[in-house]
Amino acid sequence: MKFFSTETYKNRRNVLKKAVGKGQILFLGNNEAPMNYTDNTFRFRQDSTFLYYFGINMPGLSALIDIDNDHEIIFGHEFSMDDIIWIGPHERLASLALKVGVEKTVSPSDISKYISKDTLHFLPQYRFDNQIFISELLNQKTHEIKPSLELIKAVVAQRSIKTPEEIIEMALAVNITREMHIAAMKATATGKMEYEVVGKILETMHAHNAELSYPVIFSVNGQTLHNHYHGNIMLAGQLAINDSGCETEMGYAGDITRSMPVSGKFTQKQKDIYETVLEMEVSSIETLKPNLKYRDVHLLANKILLTNLKSLGLVTGNVEDMLIEGVGGLFMPHGLGHMIGLDVHDMEGLGENYVGYRDGLERSSQLGLKSLRLAKELESGHVITVEPGCYFIPELIGKYKSEDKFKEFVNYSKLEEYLDFGGVRIEDNVLITESGYEILGEAIPKTVEEVEEIMR
Ligand code: GLY
Ligand code: MN
Ligand code: MN
Numbered sequence: 078m079k080f081f082s083t084e085t086y087k088n089r090r091n092v093l094k095k096a097v098g099k100g101q102i103l104f105l106g107n108n109e110a111p112m113n114y115t116d117n118t119f120r121f122r123q124d125s126t127f128l129y130y131f132g133i134n135m136p137g138l139s140a141l142i143d144i145d146n147d148h149e150i151i152f153g154h155e156f157s158m159d160d161i162i163w164i165g166p167h168e169r170l171a172s173l174a175l176k177v178g179v180e181k182t183v184s185p186s187d188i189s190k191y192i193s194k195d196t197l198h199f200l201p202q203y204r205f206d207n208q209i210f211i212s213e214l215l216n217q218k219t220h221e222i223k224p225s226l227e228l229i230k231a232v233v234a235q236r237s238i239k240t241p242e243e244i245i246e247m248a249l250a251v252n253i254t255r256e257m258h259i260a261a262m263k264a265t266a267t268g269k270m271e272y273e274v275v276g277k278i279l280e281t282m283h284a285h286n287a288e289l290s291y292p293v294i295f296s297v298n299g300q301t302l303h304n305h306y307h308g309n310i311m312l313a314g315q316l317a318i319n320d321s322g323c324e325t326e327m328g329y330a331g332d333i334t335r336s337m338p339v340s341g342k343f344t345q346k347q348k349d350i351y352e353t354v355l356e357m358e359v360s361s362i363e364t365l366k367p368n369l370k371y372r373d374v375h376l377l378a379n380k381i382l383l384t385n386l387k388s389l390g391l392v393t394g395n396v397e398d399m400l401i402e403g404v405g406g407l408f409m410p411h412g413l414g415h416m417i418g419l420d421v422h423d424m425e426g427l428g429e430n431y432v433g434y435r436d437g438l439e440r441s442s443q444l445g446l447k448s449l450r451l452a453k454e455l456e457s458g459h460v461i462t463v464e465p466g467c468y469f470i471p472e473l474i475g476k477y478k479s480e481d482k483f484k485e486f487v488n489y490s491k492l493e494e495y496l497d498f499g500g501v502r503i504e505d506n507v508l509i510t511e512s513g514y515e516i517l518g519e520a521i522p523k524t525v526e527e528v529e530e531i532m533r
Contacts, residue, residue: 100196125419198225238458251518254331287323290330294320299500334504357465379405406445464504
């Protein structure tokens with residue numbers, strides 16, 4: 078188990094204690110999650126907020142910060158002889174707790190002795206077992222339990238700003254992810270199955286002691302945004318999208334997308350769309366700096382998209398009008414990006430709007446903008462994804478056409494020529510700095526020439 082220094086965890090908790098001010102804060106770690114029967118579990122993933130403040134990557138733990146009485150406790154079982162027989166000897170919980178600066182460990186069965194229900198802060202729970210745990214602890218129905226808004230806001234404020242030691246982990250995640258992407262580009266070829274490429278992605282990742290930060294999206298049907306089906310044969314003339322990333326041993330995520338021609342060479346038609354998305358990505362990144370609203374960057378990317386699609390004859394009319402109407406959503410029905418950190422969509426478990434929006438900045442209901450997870454002003458220390466795309470989704474195009482939606486802007490007859498095109502997405506992970514931005518990790522092939530070169 079890899080930790081930051083003891084001081085890091087102590088400092089993080091001290092900052093939180095100051096922000097919340099009084100009462101108690103309860104953190105629930107994750108438990109093992111059964112796959113098909115109790116003892117056959119999914120890969121264990123610790124809760125990210127638990128990792129952030131208490132660092133111990135083990136199931137069955139919870140922790141209390143009692144601000145009023147100035148003490149901290151980790152609740153968990155010490156290893157039994159049965160545990161040792163089945164999973165081997167482990168460092169004692171009490172000793173692990175000391176590594177993160179916590180001197181007291183207590184059996185979980187005694188937790189209620191330490192809890193003061195009236196002053197307890199806790200976060201929203203995304204796992205049912207933890208929802209039931211809180212519900213029983215507080216003697217309230219699961220739908221009645223009220224997480225602490227004050228705590229959510231304090232945790233989001235703190236976790237949103239990445240420290241230099243976190244940036245090092247995140248750059249490591251991107252660099253391993255980079256290897257996964259290069260392996261995928263090399264493995265992609267006409268006549269191969271998609272799952273053969275996915276096999277290479279996973280092999281490369283495991284060889285670096287990393288795990289997936291989300292299920293691999295690799296498909297020649299890239300118009301499906303989160304396509305997890307890998308059973309297609311790849312044909313010449315198709316594009317493949319690879320949206321995959323790993324998390325490091327400490328849990329920090331990478332989230333990278335590249336798109337490539339199966340044959341290793343882009344056709345002119347593919348190049349036109351690819352270079353549009355590349356321009357959206359590069360130009361968006363180049364504007365990044367503190368105080369810029371990320372919603373405005375999303376709109377800039379849409380403007381480039383619509384301008385280029387207009388040159389290609391796919392849309393017509395005034396680009397500003399199209400932006401207001403949300404025509405870009407037909408081609409990019411997702412947001413430009415999101416925060417990334419210990420979670421690939423960082424802190425989404427605490428509530429997307431607490432992370433990406435603020436008072437006075439409401440989420441739009443337009444296709445595309447409604448999926449923008451990060452809209453508010455950027456700050457130095459944020460790490461975000463920039464991931465524009467352009468997709469031709471036959472079902473969506475067919476629906477809009479039959480409804481005459483955007484009919485003054487969209488050239489539906491020209492669009493017919495793109496129904497088997499698939500999609501293109503390009504995604505990088507970017508740190509916002511005092512003076513602008515820094516793309517994390519070493520460069521990953523991205524221009525037409527670089528992608529074709531690596532596939533040669
Ligand atoms: N990998 C999912 C996303 O890009 O948000
Ligand atoms: Mn992604
Ligand atoms: Mn992403």
